[in-house]
Amino acid sequence: MSESEEELVESIAEATVEALRVAETRLPEDVMESLERAREEESNERARMILDAILENVRIAREKEVPMCQDTGLITVIAEVGRRFPVRLAETIQKGIKRGVQRATEEIPLRPNVVHPITRENTGDNTGRRAPVIRFVPTKGEELRLHFMPKGFGSENSSAVTRLLPTEGLSGIWDFVLDTVKRAGGMPCPPIVLGVGVGGTIEEAAFLAKLALFRPLNVRNPDPALADLEERLLDAVNELGIGPMGLGGDTTALAVNIEMAYTHTAGLPVAVNIQCWANRRATAIIYPDGFYEIVQDDYPRGEVE
Amino acid sequence: MSPSEHRLTVPVRDPDRLLELKVGDVVYLNGTLITARDKAHQRMFDEGREPPVDLDRAAIFHAGPVVRKRDGDYELVVVGPTTSTRMAKYLEDVLEAGVRVIVGKGGMGPEAPKLMKGRAVYLTAPGGCAALLSERVERIRDVCWRDLGVPEAMWILEVREFGPLIVTVDAHGNELSWKETG
Numbered sequence: 181m182s183e184s185e186e187e188l189v190e191s192i193a194e195a196t197v198e199a200l201r202v203a204e205t206r207l208p209e210d211v212m213e214s215l216e217r218a219r220e221e222e223s224n225e226r227a228r229m230i231l232d233a234i235l236e237n238v239r240i241a242r243e244k245e246v247p248m249c250q251d252t253g254l255i256t257v258i259a260e261v262g263r264r265f266p267v268r269l270a271e272t273i274q275k276g277i278k279r280g281v282q283r284a285t286e287e288i289p290l291r292p293n294v295v296h297p298i299t300r301e302n303t304g305d306n307t308g309r310r311a312p313v314i315r316f317v318p319t320k321g322e323e324l325r326l327h328f329m330p331k332g333f334g335s336e337n338s339s340a341v342t343r344l345l346p347t348e349g350l351s352g353i354w355d356f357v358l359d360t361v362k363r364a365g366g367m368p369c370p371p372i373v374l375g376v377g378v379g380g381t382i383e384e385a386a387f388l389a390k391l392a393l394f395r396p397l398n399v400r401n402p403d404p405a406l407a408d409l410e411e412r413l414l415d416a417v418n419e420l421g422i423g424p425m426g427l428g429g430d431t432t433a434l435a436v437n438i439e440m441a442y443t444h445t446a447g448l449p450v451a452v453n454i455q456c457w458a459n460r461r462a463t464a465i466i467y468p469d470g471f472y473e474i475v476q477d478d479y480p481r482g483e484v485e
Numbered sequence: 486m487s488p489s490e491h492r493l494t495v496p497v498r499d500p501d502r503l504l505e506l507k508v509g510d511v512v513y514l515n516g517t518l519i520t521a522r523d524k525a526h527q528r529m530f531d532e533g534r535e536p537p538v539d540l541d542r543a544a545i546f547h548a549g550p551v552v553r554k555r556d557g558d559y560e561l562v563v564v565g566p567t568t569s570t571r572m573a574k575y576l577e578d579v580l581e582a583g584v585r586v587i588v589g590k591g592g593m594g595p596e597a598p599k600l601m602k603g604r605a606v607y608l609t610a611p612g613g614c615a616a617l618l619s620e621r622v623e624r625i626r627d628v629c630w631r632d633l634g635v636p637e638a639m640w641i642l643e644v645r646e647f648g649p650l651i652v653t654v655d656a657h658g659n660e661l662s663w664k665e666t667g
Binding site: 229241247248250289337367369422423425429457458 | 563568591
């Protein structure tokens with residue numbers, strides 16, 4: 181490794197530790213606002229008690245700088261590599277992120293969650309082959325933006341992918357989302373956030389569903405038809421009455437975020453990625469000179485418009 | 486109507502006390518909680534290994550903590566519940582072993598009200614609230630089967646006023662679920 185590459189790896193590693201520290205201990209502003217509003221509007225007494233516990237938990241985590249949830253997640257990173265970034269090497273970025281995740285596991289600390297899928301042997305440092313999950317997406321920007329999402333598996337296990345018939349259309353999508361949420365019940369720690377990916381191929385739909393979860397809860401899809409669908413689906417999900425922790429109530433979901441890609445004339449892939457209330461996100465913006473800042477209101481667009 | 490609140494010492498000294506708990510009631514636990522998740526259940530009940538701790542009248546907690554090693558000892562950072570439905574297939578074995586209280590989140594599966602009737606209760610801990618719940622854990626007393634990895638090992642926790650926990654399956658064959666309440 182050349183000296184300048186080592187400097188960049190170290191800078192990315194440091195930014196990774198700090199972004200994960202923020203993500204694990206502080207809930208983004210938009211999620212806090214959404215939870216507080218839900219608490220005010222909730223009519224079920226038990227649901228209010230659970231929402232109070234959640235809000236109190238977030239306050240303690242922030243104050244004591246400890247992870248808000250013991251499931252500190254499997255980490256997904258969406259990397260937007262800006263065009264002015266000097267070393268456009270995926271390998272360097274990957275090296276920096278892995279080193280940062282290992283260090284964060286010791287320092288924050290995080291629970292070591294990463295295991296071999298079959299032997300179930302735990303690597304002890306939250307890294308392994310293809311872990312954390314790193315996706316590179318195009319961007320018009322100049323810097324390197326690393327968007328971190330440490331996500332628990334109660335919610336990931338409740339997620340689903342399907343291939344609808346083209347003739348099933350919008351009503352097929354609608355039913356699949358609601359069925360997935362009903363099947364999940366209390367398992368993904370509601371109130372949940374729903375990421376929905378529509379179109380593309382089977383893996384593109386699944387990626388779009390995850391990408392959707394990076395978007396703040398108060399930002400609707402720029403396409404008016406999709407924005408309208410997001411709002412109508414949210415109302416329909418909350419009508420189910422699943423409530424916080426699946427014990428009943430008005431607050432089942434905080435938001436539905438949809439992302440779309442054109443698909444084949446013969447198919448309609450759809451994916452639903454469920455996120456728990458602990459919608460943990462943080463972005464490290466890394467400049468070409470190695471300086472970085474951590475923010476919680478930035479998100480990847482996933483395409484060059 | 487406010488839910489009734491109960492304090493319960495675990496392991497449970499008098500199993501008749503469990504009958505006082507009704508679905509929807511709120512419980513705070515005092516005493517010892519034993520964490521157990523997928524791998525501990527698998528080792529005990531699929532592989533037939535003797536449990537490393539006494540489960541008679543015990544309370545088990547579906548959870549895996551975040552810990553820090555300091556001077557050779559484990560210090561708790563935070564701990565909270567994991568999804569219980571993954572352990573639902575072992576419920577009869579767990580009850581046979583003498584467990585009287587199960588703490589977790591997400592429900593204990595469709596068989597739970599029938600299997601737990603007259604024997605045990607299932608309590609829901611607020612999911613994701615590890616920072617809050619950990620204020621009620623006094624210390625880690627011991628750890629067994631550490632070779633299973635940090636999340637999957639059995640951690641013996643001393644707890645005080647551990648809660649709020651919501652009675653989700655009581656010992657009378659009732660279950661609290663959004664399907665009935667919603």
